[in-house]
Amino acid sequence: MRARFRILRATTIALASLLIVGALPGHAQDGAGQGDGTLQPGEMIPAGQIPFYHDWAQSPHAKADARAFTNWYEEGEIPEDCARCHSTPGFVDYIGADGSTAGVVDRKAPTGTLITCAACHSETARAITAVTFPSGLRVEGLGSEARCMTCHQGRSSTFDVDDATIGIGDDTVGPELEFINIHYRAAGATLMGTLAGGGYEYASKSYTSQRRHPAPFNTCISCHELHTVAPKVTPCAACHEGVSGRESLALIRKSKADHDGDGDVTEGIAAEIEHLHQRLLAAIQAYGRDIAGTPIVYDAHAYPYFFIDLNGNGTAEEDEAKVPNKYASWTPRLLRAAYNYQFAAKDPGAYAHNAPYVLQLLHDSLTDLPGTDLGGASRP
Ligand code: HEC
Ligand code: HEC
Numbered sequence: 439m440r441a442r443f444r445i446l447r448a449t450t451i452a453l454a455s456l457l458i459v460g461a462l463p464g465h466a467q468d469g470a471g472q473g474d475g476t477l478q479p480g481e482m483i484p485a486g487q488i489p490f491y492h493d494w495a496q497s498p499h500a501k502a503d504a505r506a507f508t509n510w511y512e513e514g515e516i517p518e519d520c521a522r523c524h525s526t527p528g529f530v531d532y533i534g535a536d537g538s539t540a541g542v543v544d545r546k547a548p549t550g551t552l553i554t555c556a557a558c559h560s561e562t563a564r565a566i567t568a569v570t571f572p573s574g575l576r577v578e579g580l581g582s583e584a585r586c587m588t589c590h591q592g593r594s595s596t597f598d599v600d601d602a603t604i605g606i607g608d609d610t611v612g613p614e615l616e617f618i619n620i621h622y623r624a625a626g627a628t629l630m631g632t633l634a635g636g637g638y639e640y641a642s643k644s645y646t647s648q649r650r651h652p653a654p655f656n657t658c659i660s661c662h663e664l665h666t667v668a669p670k671v672t673p674c675a676a677c678h679e680g681v682s683g684r685e686s687l688a689l690i691r692k693s694k695a696d697h698d699g700d701g702d703v704t705e706g707i708a709a710e711i712e713h714l715h716q717r718l719l720a721a722i723q724a725y726g727r728d729i730a731g732t733p734i735v736y737d738a739h740a741y742p743y744f745f746i747d748l749n750g751n752g753t754a755e756e757d758e759a760k761v762p763n764k765y766a767s768w769t770p771r772l773l774r775a776a777y778n779y780q781f782a783a784k785d786p787g788a789y790a791h792n793a794p795y796v797l798q799l800l801h802d803s804l805t806d807l808p809g810t811d812l813g814g815a816s817r818p
């Protein structure tokens with residue numbers, strides 16, 4: 439494994455330097471600089487001199503040992519379905535920067551390519567101003583953040599849940615039904631709200647679109663550093679009291695309403711979300727036991743997340759959180775609630791990306807499950 443990473447790193451650097459020359463702002467592109475120290479296409483430059491190399495190298499996009507990259511090492515290649523977001527050649531293929539059709543991945547990608555400069559920096563990548571979400575909904579008029587959202591958009595939508603459950607009574611166990619998973623870090627779907635339809639949106643309710651946050655802090659790259667992609671903190675303090683470090687971001691609060699019904703309207707908006715999220719899991723568990731007829735447990739780290747609670751103690755033990763023990767008594771109502779539970783769980787930045795949207799989804803799932811009393815909790 440070690441040796442593989444070393445080779446990988448060397449390849450990455452070479453790739454970065456090849457790409458940089460000519461493709462990035464500030465570099466001679468007409469060959470005029472020959473012999474005067476200006477780099478020529480194909481010429482290698484040391485990693486240390488590549489602008490932003492250091493930032494990128496410490497970012498999650500360069501983290502060679504992350505599961506998001508190592509997952510396919512055994513297979514040796516990344517399938518078309520996954521390559522767009524888990525490799526550089528897959529992304530280049532998807533956006534059509536390699537001359538292939540845009541919007542599809544035509545071939546499997548090699549493992550170990552990470553998400554390098556070449557993914558985000560090409561004429562094609564720079565020209566992207568629209569993103570199509572898994573719902574089929576398309577958001578136009580975007581800037582550089584369109585690149586981020588091409589990957590951070592999730593893999594499912596309201597429509598997938600509706601398609602799967604069509605014709606089945608709300609509280610009828612559908613033996614064919616399986617859990618539908620938004621996938622990880624779908625920040626773009628949260629940010630765009632109903633414009634992307636990434637959460638499960640109940641037919642009788644209406645949902646918020648792109649959050650109302652004042653500009654410019656409403657795009658990926660105004661709130662996140664360009665290349666480390668760490669959330670920014672300092673500029674937030676201008677409008678949000680008490681912001682001093684990354685941990686303090688979760689304490690941010692503007693809304694005056696009590697969304698979780700606990701009477702505390704000064705806790706961070708992140709806590710309002712967290713409390714509703716916990717209540718939703720409890721309601722899902724009560725429903726599984728009392729209505730679907732099989733107790734259910736959740737494990738955030740084990741695929742496919744929802745399992746049969748064999749001993750009925752409400753927590754997922756090691757022998758329960760296994761694929762053969764996956765939950766199999768889904769009713770449409772339960773599936774919708776579980777979908778939204780996971781939507782909130784897999785975007786830890788949801789409170790900043792679009793708190794009102796996530797609060798709406800959690801409220802509606804709770805309200806839809808029988809026997810929930812939300813008391814004075816207010817839906818944004
Ligand atoms: C639309 C983009 C997209 C597609 C397509 C996609 N993923 Fe992902 N996936 C992501 C993102 C973004 C993450 C980031 C997770 C993070 O930051 O922790 C991720 C994370 C993962 C992880 C790591 C989870 C962890 O625990 O850290 C695995 C495994 C994974 N994806 C598997 C797959 C598989 C298998 C496929 C194809 C069937 C696939 N992905 C397709 C975007 C995608
Ligand atoms: C995940 C996407 C992504 C990756 C990976 C990435 N960049 Fe960028 N980079 C951007 C975006 C977005 C911008 C904003 C300007 C634009 O639209 O191109 C940018 C801007 C730049 C700029 C111009 C800076 C400025 O202030 O306008 C340079 C130079 C640059 N990147 C170099 C690199 C290098 C070198 C690498 C690899 C080591 C790299 N980038 C990797 C997304 C990325």
Ligand code: HEC
Pocket residue numbers: 497498499500501504505506522523524525529553557558583585586587588589590623658659662664667668
């Ligand atoms: C080609 C697909 C792709 C693009 C484009 C992309 N990302 Fe990512 N991003 C990923 C994957 C895959 C991961 C998970 C990597 C890992 O686990 O280390 C990730 C991880 C992250 C993380 C860390 C999440 C965590 O779990 O810690 C942040 C933050 C992030 N990306 C922000 C951005 C921003 C901002 C942009 C645009 C400038 C962007 N990404 C563009 C695929 C992409």
Ligand code: HEC
Pocket residue numbers: 583586587590623625626627629651655656657658659661662669684687688785786787788790791
């Ligand atoms: C209003 C500012 C804001 C905007 C806009 C924004 N983010 Fe975030 N993002 C944050 C904050 C704050 C966090 C949470 C940081 C924390 O609590 O540690 C976060 C978290 C994340 C995470 C999870 C990081 C982790 O460590 O698990 C990812 C991935 C991410 N954002 C990507 C994006 C992408 C992609 C976009 C654009 C679609 C975007 N963000 C737009 C502020 C923002």
Ligand code: HEC
Pocket residue numbers: 650651652655660661670671673674675676677678687690691692693707789790791793794
């Ligand atoms: C120019 C002032 C300003 C700056 C700078 C700013 N915000 Fe905000 N923020 C606001 C306002 C105003 C709201 C309320 C928006 C609304 O009506 O929902 C808000 C709302 C929020 C919320 C939701 C709070 C709630 O109660 O719903 C979060 C989280 C947030 N901002 C995070 C950030 C982060 C992270 C940054 C820095 C990257 C940032 N903000 C920078 C003005 C600002």
